Amino acid sequence: MTQRLVVIGNGMAGARTVEEILARNGDFTVTMFGDEPYGNYNRIMLSNLLAGVETEEGIFLNDLAWYSENGITLNAGVKVERIDAKKKLVHDSNGVATPYDKLIIATGSYSWTPPMKNVHNPKRGYHQGVFAFRTLDDTRGMIRYARDHERAVVIGGGLLGLEAARGLQNHVSQVTLLHAMGHLMERQLDPKAGQMLQASVEGKLGIKVITNAMTTEILGKDRVTGVKLADGTVIECDVVVIAAGIRPNTEMVANSGLPVERGIVVDDQMRVQGEQDIYSVGECAQHRGNLYGLVAPLWDQAKVLADHITGRNPDAAYHGSKLSTKLKVAGIDVASMGLIAPETDDDEVVVYNEPKKGVYKQLIIRDDVLVGAVLVGDNSKAASLIQAFDRGTALPEERAGLIFDIGGPAGEVSPAEMADDAQVCNCNGVSKGAICGAVSSGCKTVSGVMDKTRAGKGCGTCKPLVQRIVEWANGGAVEEDPAASWYVPGVPMPKPELMAAIRQYELKSVSAVFDKLVPGGQHDAKSKMGLASLLKMMWADQYEDERDARFINDRVHGNIQKDGTFSVVPQMKGGVTTPAELKRIAEVAEKYRVPMVKLTGGQRIDLLGVPKEQLPAMWADLDMPSGYAYAKSFRTVKTCVGSDFCRFGVGDSTALGIAIEERYQGLEGPGKMKLAVTGCPRNCAEAYVKDLGVVAIDGGKWEIYVGGAAGAHIRKGDLLTTVDSAEEVIKLTGRFLQYYRENANWLERTYAFVPRIGIDRIREIVVEDSDGIAEALDAAVEEAVQAYKDPWKERAEPVTPGQFRTSLPLTVLPQVPVRA
Amino acid sequence: MTITTASSTPTVLGPVADIPLGEGRTYAVDGDMIAVFRLRDGSLRAVSAVCPHKGGPLADGQIDNSIVVCPLHLFAWDLATGCSQSGQAPIDVYPVREDDGQILLGE
Numbered sequence: 001m002t003q004r005l006v007v008i009g010n011g012m013a014g015a016r017t018v019e020e021i022l023a024r025n026g027d028f029t030v031t032m033f034g035d036e037p038y039g040n041y042n043r044i045m046l047s048n049l050l051a052g053v054e055t056e057e058g059i060f061l062n063d064l065a066w067y068s069e070n071g072i073t074l075n076a077g078v079k080v081e082r083i084d085a086k087k088k089l090v091h092d093s094n095g096v097a098t099p100y101d102k103l104i105i106a107t108g109s110y111s112w113t114p115p116m117k118n119v120h121n122p123k124r125g126y127h128q129g130v131f132a133f134r135t136l137d138d139t140r141g142m143i144r145y146a147r148d149h150e151r152a153v154v155i156g157g158g159l160l161g162l163e164a165a166r167g168l169q170n171h172v173s174q175v176t177l178l179h180a181m182g183h184l185m186e187r188q189l190d191p192k193a194g195q196m197l198q199a200s201v202e203g204k205l206g207i208k209v210i211t212n213a214m215t216t217e218i219l220g221k222d223r224v225t226g227v228k229l230a231d232g233t234v235i236e237c238d239v240v241v242i243a244a245g246i247r248p249n250t251e252m253v254a255n256s257g258l259p260v261e262r263g264i265v266v267d268d269q270m271r272v273q274g275e276q277d278i279y280s281v282g283e284c285a286q287h288r289g290n291l292y293g294l295v296a297p298l299w300d301q302a303k304v305l306a307d308h309i310t311g312r313n314p315d316a317a318y319h320g321s322k323l324s325t326k327l328k329v330a331g332i333d334v335a336s337m338g339l340i341a342p343e344t345d346d347d348e349v350v351v352y353n354e355p356k357k358g359v360y361k362q363l364i365i366r367d368d369v370l371v372g373a374v375l376v377g378d379n380s381k382a383a384s385l386i387q388a389f390d391r392g393t394a395l396p397e398e399r400a401g402l403i404f405d406i407g408g409p410a411g412e413v414s415p416a417e418m419a420d421d422a423q424v425c426n427c428n429g430v431s432k433g434a435i436c437g438a439v440s441s442g443c444k445t446v447s448g449v450m451d452k453t454r455a456g457k458g459c460g461t462c463k464p465l466v467q468r469i470v471e472w473a474n475g476g477a478v479e480e481d482p483a484a485s486w487y488v489p490g491v492p493m494p495k496p497e498l499m500a501a502i503r504q505y506e507l508k509s510v511s512a513v514f515d516k517l518v519p520g521g522q523h524d525a526k527s528k529m530g531l532a533s534l535l536k537m538m539w540a541d542q543y544e545d546e547r548d549a550r551f552i553n554d555r556v557h558g559n560i561q562k563d564g565t566f567s568v569v570p571q572m573k574g575g576v577t578t579p580a581e582l583k584r585i586a587e588v589a590e591k592y593r594v595p596m597v598k599l600t601g602g603q604r605i606d607l608l609g610v611p612k613e614q615l616p617a618m619w620a621d622l623d624m625p626s627g628y629a630y631a632k633s634f635r636t637v638k639t640c641v642g643s644d645f646c647r648f649g650v651g652d653s654t655a656l657g658i659a660i661e662e663r664y665q666g667l668e669g670p671g672k673m674k675l676a677v678t679g680c681p682r683n684c685a686e687a688y689v690k691d692l693g694v695v696a697i698d699g700g701k702w703e704i705y706v707g708g709a710a711g712a713h714i715r716k717g718d719l720l721t722t723v724d725s726a727e728e729v730i731k732l733t734g735r736f737l738q739y740y741r742e743n744a745n746w747l748e749r750t751y752a753f754v755p756r757i758g759i760d761r762i763r764e765i766v767v768e769d770s771d772g773i774a775e776a777l778d779a780a781v782e783e784a785v786q787a788y789k790d791p792w793k794e795r796a797e798p799v800t801p802g803q804f805r806t807s808l809p810l811t812v813l814p815q816v817p818v819r820a
Numbered sequence: 821m822t823i824t825t826a827s828s829t830p831t832v833l834g835p836v837a838d839i840p841l842g843e844g845r846t847y848a849v850d851g852d853m854i855a856v857f858r859l860r861d862g863s864l865r866a867v868s869a870v871c872p873h874k875g876g877p878l879a880d881g882q883i884d885n886s887i888v889v890c891p892l893h894l895f896a897w898d899l900a901t902g903c904s905q906s907g908q909a910p911i912d913v914y915p916v917r918e919d920d921g922q923i924l925l926g927e
Contacts, residue, residue, distance in 0.1 A: 428893070454906060457894065490884075511842075511860060523860060523884040525896070548842025548860070552880040552891045560891050564877040800840040807846045807855070807869065807877035 002027050005309075006090055006098055008080045009106030010034025012043055013282025013298045015062055017104055020306030022070055027310075030072040031098055033090070036135060037077035039063040042475060044295065046139045047160075050167030056136070083256040085275060102309060105253055105264060105272070105280040109246035109293070110134065114155070114180070116227075117217040119242075129224035130240045133164045142241060146171035149238035153177075153227050155215050156243035157184040159329060164243045165207050166330035176235055177201070178213040178227070180244075188325060188336035192353065193374045196360040200332045200377065204358070207330070210235075248284040248291060263291045268317040270305040281305055288320055297321035322390055326382040332358070335382035337389045339364045339372030347371070350399050361403045368394045370402075379414075383468065394758045415465075415472035424465055427458020432469055439473035445481035446470050447489075459712035487746050488531055490524025491517050495534075495745060502538060509544035510535065529554075530746035533632055533668050537741050541787040547800050553630035556612055556804060557791040564808045566615060568594075568607040569629035570622050571665070574639040574657035574677075575603030581624065588621045600629065602636035602674065613806050616795035625665075626792040632747070634667040634737070635674045638686065642679030642696065649679035651696020656726045657685075660694075660733055666788045667781070670744040673737060677729075688716050691750040692736060694729050697722070702729050706736055706762065707754025715751045718759035721767045735774060736766050738781040830926035836864070836918050844879035844888070849925060854914060855879035856923060857888065857899060865899040866916035866925055872909040 005021070005028035007014045018030055034040070041059045048054035067074040079093040083105075089097045111132035113119055119127060129149075131142045146152060152172045154165045157179025165177045183194025184201070198209045214230040218240060226236040254260040258272055263286030265273040270285065272278040281301045283293050292298060300321055307316035324337030341364070342349050348365040357377060363385075364372035370388045375381070381403055388395060388402075395402060418424075420433035430453045438449045446467045450456045456463040487495040491513060498517070507513045510531045514523045532549040553559055558566030570585060585605055589597050595609035604627050610618060619626075628635055637660045640646065642653030657677040667673070677694040678685035687693030689710035695703040701722050708717025720736065723729055739762070744753040754762060764770040766777075798804060833847045833856060844857040846869045853869035855878045867888065871878055876892035883889070887896045887905060896905040902913040916925050 451905075452907060454893070454895070525882045525884040525887055525889050526894075528882055528884075546842065547840060548882070551882065555880075560880065562874065562892065564875075564880070564892075800843065801838050802840075802845050805845060807844075807879035808853075 002029055003101035004028070004099060005030045005102045005104070006100035007032045007104045007106060008083075008090065009104075009108055009282070009284075010036070010040050010074065010076065011106065011108045011282070012040065012061070012295065013108060013302065014104065014106030015040035016299060017106060017281050017302040017305055018070075018072065019062075020302045021310055024306055024310040024312045026306070028102070030070075031075065031100075032067070032072055033075045033078055033080050033092060035077070035079055036137070038136060039066060039074075039076075041136060043134075045475070046133070046136065047163035047167055049136075049139055050133075050143065050164065050170070052167075052170045059136075080252060082252065083258065083278070085256065085258065085278060088277070101277060103278045104305070105278065105284065106282045107249035107253070107284045109248050109283040111138075111242065112245045112247045113242055114215070114244050116215055118220075119218050127218055127220070127224060127240075128222065129220070129238060130218060130242065133160055133241055133243045134246070142168075142239070143171060146239050150174060151176075151237040152239040152241065153235055153237040154241045154243060155227070156245065157181070157209065157211065158187065158243065158245065159185060159325075159327075161241075161243035162201065162330045164241045165201075166205065168239070168241065169205065169207065172239065174208075174237075176208045176210065176237065178215055178229070178235075179209065179211045180214050182211055184209065184211070185329070185334070185336075188340065189334070189374050189376070190340045190362060192351075193340075193360050193362065193376045196353075196355065196358060196376045197329065197332060197334065199355070200358040201330055204332070205330055246283065246293060248286075250284055253280075253284075260286075262286050268304075268319065269308045270301055270318060271308075279305055279309065287318060290320060292321060292323070294321075294323060294325065297323070324386045324389055326379055326386060333375065333377055333379035333382075335373070335375040335379050335385070337373050337386055338370070340374055341372075350403070352403055363399070363402060365395060365399070370395060375403075383464070393755065394760060415469040418469075424469060425453075425455040425458060425462045427462075428454040430455035435466060435469045436473045439470055443470075444474060445484075447481045447484060461712045487534065488524070488527035490514070490522070490527035491531070492519075493517065495743070499534070499538065499742075502535065508535065508539050508542060509546050510549035511546060512544075529632075530670075533670065533746070536668050537784070540783045547803075555800075556615055557626055557630065557794070558610065558612075558615055559630040561608065563609070565609045565611050567629060568610050568615065568618055568622070569600065569604050569627035570624035571627040571661075572604045573661040573665075574637055574654050576639075576654060576658065577605075584622060584624075588618055591621065592618055602629070603638050604629070604636065611806060611808070613804050615804055616798070619792040619795045624792075625790045628666055631666075632669060632672055634661075634664045634669070635672050637661040638674075638676035638690070640677075640679050640684035642677075646679055648682060649696070650698045651679050651700070651702060652726075653677040653679035653685065653694070653696055656694065656702075656729060659726065660730055663730060663785060664734060664737065664781075666791070667737060667741075667784055669737065669741045670746050671749040673740075673750070675733070686710060689714065690717065691740075692733055693717050694733075700724060702726070704729060704732055704736075707750045707759070709749060709751035713749075713751050718754055720759065720763055731778065732766060734781040734785075735777045736762070738777040738784075739766055742777075742780070830924040833923040833925055836921055836923055839923075842883065844881065844883065846877065846879040847923075847925075854925065855888075856916060856925070857883050859883065859885050859899075861885055864916045864918055864923060866914040867897065867899060867902060868912040871895065872911060878911070 010032050039062050045054050045059035080090050082091045089099050091097050111134040132138050150172050151174045152168045154161050154177045165175050168175050183191045184197050201207050215227050216230050217228040219226040224240055226234050228234050248263040250260045253264050259265040264280040264284050266280050266285045266287050270279045270281050272280050282298050301318050304316045304318040307313040326335040350363040352361040359377035362374045369392050373385045418432045422432045424432050434453050438452045443449045443452055449470050456466040483489055485494045487498050505516050510528055513531050515521045528549040529551045536543045594607045598606040600606045637657040639653045639657035643649035673691045675692045676685040676687040676690040678687040679696045687695050689708040693705040703722045704720045705717030706720045709715045839845050839858040842860045844855045847854050854866050855869040857865045871890040873895050876890040880891045881888045889896045895908050897911050902910045915927050
C-alpha cells in the first residue's frame with residue numbers, strides 16, 4: 001500500500017534520501033518541506049559561486065521540474081513549526097497540517113554566530129554588511145554587497161572561512177581572516193600543518209591571517225566600519241562574513257518533544273530514538289554520539305535509511321563513518337583523516353616538512369594501520385591514504401612510499417588538470433572527455449561508465465583513474481553501484497552469500513543458478529564465465545558442465561587471437577622439454593603451416609594462428625597435454641636450472657617446479673595463477689613477482705612469496721613463510737591457492753587479493769591454521785586435483801556438435817602478419 | 821538496425837540439433853556469413869557473423885536470452901534488434917525460425 005512520506009528539509013541530505021528511496025522504487029507519495037524557495041542545490045559549491053567559478057544553475061542538484069516529474073509535492077519556502085508524533089501530523093507556517101505515515105527530518109544546520117557586540121541589528125537581523133555563509137541567499141547578498149566595497153573580514157579560520165576568504169578576493173581588494181584558535185583548521189590539521197597552510201594562504205593568496213583573534217564587537221552604526229578584537233585591535237572593513245561554524249537545526253524538533261541532545265538522537269536505522277515512524281539524517285542527526293558535517297557520511301546514512309524504509313533491506317544499519325577530507329582549501333591542497341596527533345606512546349608518527357614549497361605531510365600509524373594523516377600542499381598520495389585509512393589495511397614496511405612516489409610511475413594526476421583528449425584507458429583508447437561525456441549523459445556509477453565507454457575494461461590498471469574522473473565529473477560524488485559488491489554482474493549477491501545459496505539449493509549448473517537466484521530468472525551472458533568457474537571450484541566433478549557457460553577459450557581449449565584463430569601451447573612442465581618433443585612440435589608446426597612459433601613468457605612454445613577446425617588434428621599429432629595458456633586457471637611454473645647445473649643454485653628448483661605443475665595443472669580460479677620456483681635469491685625465474693613464487697635459500701630452506709605480479713600491475717610478493725622441504729612447499733601452495741579460489745572476487749588476481757586480506761591474516765590461516773580450516777582447504781584442493789582431465793582429449797570426441805567448427809568470415813581478415 | 825531478408829524464400833541451414841543450446845554457429849548464405857544462435861529458451865536468433873568493431877567471430881561469443889558478447893573485446897549487441905549496448909555500430913539481424921527440426925533463414 002502506498003504510504004505517505006513527509007520530509008522536513010530540502011537540502012542535500014533530505015533530497016538525497018528521497019533520491020535513494022526513488023531509486024529503490026519505494027512505494028510512497030512524497031511531500032517535502034524546505035525553508036528555501038528553491039529546488040535543492042549543492043551547498044558545498046557556494047564557495048565556487050562566491051569565487052565566480054560556478055554559476056547558480058550549475059550548483060543545482062535537482063531543479064523544480066525534478067519534483068513534479070517524480071510526483072513529489074514540494075512546499076518550498078514553507079517552514080514546519082511543529083511535529084505531532086501522536087497524531088502523525090506536521091504543522092507548517094501556513095497553518096496547514098500534513099499527515100504522514102513515515103517522517104524524515106533533515107533540517108541540517110544553521111550558521112552559528114559567536115557572541116559579539118552589535119552583530120545584530122534589532123530591525124534587520126544582521127547588521128548591514130554582516131553576512132553568514134550558509135545559503136544561496138546569503139551568498140547572493142554577500143556578492144551584491146561586496147561588489148561595491150573594498151575591505152572584507154572573515155571570522156572563522158575553518159574550511160568554510162578559508163573558502164569564503166578566497167571567494168571574497170574575487171570581489172574586494174583586501175581580505176583579512178580572523179581565527180579564534182591558535183592555528184587554521186584546528187579540527188583537521190595539527191599545529192604545524194595549520195601554520196604551513198597559513199603561510200601559503202598569506203604568501204600565495206595575499207590573505208592576511210590573524211590567529212588567536214577573538215572578535216568582540218562589530219563597529220559602525222548604520223553600516224559596518226570595522227571589527228574589534230579582545231586585545232583592543234581594530235580592523236577597519238566594510239564587509240564581515242561570519243563562518244565560525246554550524247549548529248544543528250533542532251529547535252523545532254526539540255519543541256515537539258522528540259529526543260534532542262547535541263543533535264536529534266537516532267539509532268543505526270536512522271530512526272529517531274523511541275519513535276517507530278520518524279527518522280532523521282544529515283547534519284541534524286546525532287548517531288552514537290556523533291554529528292557529521294561532511295557529505296560522505298550523509299550519503300551513507302541516506303542509503304541505509306532508504307534500504308530500511310523501502311523494505312529493500314529492513315536490517316540495513318549505519319555504523320558511523322570514518323571522517324576524511326581531501327580538497328583544495330583556497331587553492332591549496334589539503335587532506336586530513338582520523339587523528340591529528342598521536343594518542344599513545346606507541347603511535348608511530350611519520351613527518352615530512354618542506355616549508356619553502358609549502359609541503360607538509362604527517363602520518364600517524366598504530367599497529368601498522370593508518371589512524372591519521374594530514375597533508376598540506378601535495379595531495380598526490382591522498383587517495384591511497386584515504387583508502388588505507390578507511391579499510392584499515394596493513395601498511396607496507398616502507399613508510400616513505402606512503403607519502404612519496406619513489407622510483408615508481410608519476411603520481412596521481414588530478415582529473416581537473418587533465419586535458420579533455422588525454423587518453424585514460426590505454427587498452428581501449430578512451431579519453432577523459434569520453435568519460436565525462438558518459439557522466440553528463442546520465443551515467444552516474446563507475447561501472448556504468450565503464451560499460452558504456454569500455455574504459456578500464458582492458459588490463460584494468462586505469463580503473464582508479466577512471467573512478468577519480470567519474471567522481472570529479474559528478475561534482476565530487478559518485479553513486480555507489482549496488483552491483484559493485486556482487487560476484488558477477490547478473491546475480492545480486494556477494495561471493496559468500498552466493499556460495500551459501502549455491503550450497504543450500506545444491507545448484508550445480510550455471511542455468512540453475514540463474515533460475516533460482518536471479519529475480520525473474522534472467523540469464524546473463526556476462527556472468528556465465530564467472531559462475532562456471534565458481535561452480536567448478538565448489539562441486540569439482542559433480543559440476544554440471546554447460547558448454548555455453550564457458551568462454552570460447554574454454555570451449556576449444558586455446559586462446560582466441562585477434563583474427564579469430566587460436567593458439568596451441570603444449571604443456572612443458574617447469575619449462576623443461578626433450579629433443580623428441582621439440583622435434584614433434586616442429587613437425588606439427590610445419591605440417592599445419594603455423595604462421596608463428598613463439599616462446600612464451602611462461603617458458604613454453606606457442607603455435608599461433610591455428611584455425612579452430614584444425615585444433616583436434618594438431619593436438620592428436622602433438623600427443624601432448626594442454627599447457628593451459630587460455631583459461632582463468634593455474635598456468636605455468638617457471639623455473640631456473642637450480643642446483644642441477646647452476647654454480648649458484650642452492651635448491652632443485654626445476655624438480656620442485658615440475659612437481660608443483662604436475663599436481664596443480666588445470667586448477668581453475670577467479671583469475672589466472674602464474675607461479676615460479678627459483679633456485680637461489682638471484683631470482684632468475686622471477687619468483688618474487690608471481691602469484692606464488694618459491695625461492696630456494698641456503699640451508700635447504702624454501703621461501704614462499706604470494707601476491708606478486710609483473711603484468712599490468714607490478715608488485716613484489718609478500719613473504720608467506722619459509723619452510724624446510726619441497727613437500728611443505730607443495731602442500732602450502734595448494735592450501736594458499738584453494739584459499740584464494742574460495743575467497744577472491746571474480747577476476748581478482750592475487751596481487752589485489754593478498755593486500756586486501758593482508759599477508760598476516762593469510763599467514764594465520766594458511767600456515768598457522770588459526771581458523772582451523774587448513775584440513776578442509778587441503779581436502780578441497782585434493783578433490784579438484786583428482787577431477788583433472790586433460791581437455792585436449794576432447795579432440796577424439798567433441799563434446800558438442802560443431803565444437804570445432806569455424807566461426808570465421810569467408811575471407812579471413814588480414815589482421816595478423818605472417819612472419820617469414 | 822537493418823533487417824535484411826536473405827532471399828525471397830527461406831533458406832534451410834540444416835538441423836537445429838547442430839547448434840547446442842546457448843551457443844552459436846556460423847553459416848555461409850549467399851556470400852554472407854551469418855551467426856545463428858539457439859537460445860536456452862529454444863528459440864533462434866540470426867545476426868551478421870562479423871563484429872563491426874574489429875571483425876571478431878560473433879558465433880564464438882557468449883549469449884543469454886537477449887544479447888551476444890563478442891569474444892574479442894566483449895562489446896555486446898542485442899540479438900533481437902542488432903543494437904549495440906556499448907556504443908558500437910549495429911549489426912544486421914535476420915528472420916530465422918525452426919521448422920520440423922530445421923533452421924529456416926528468411927521470411
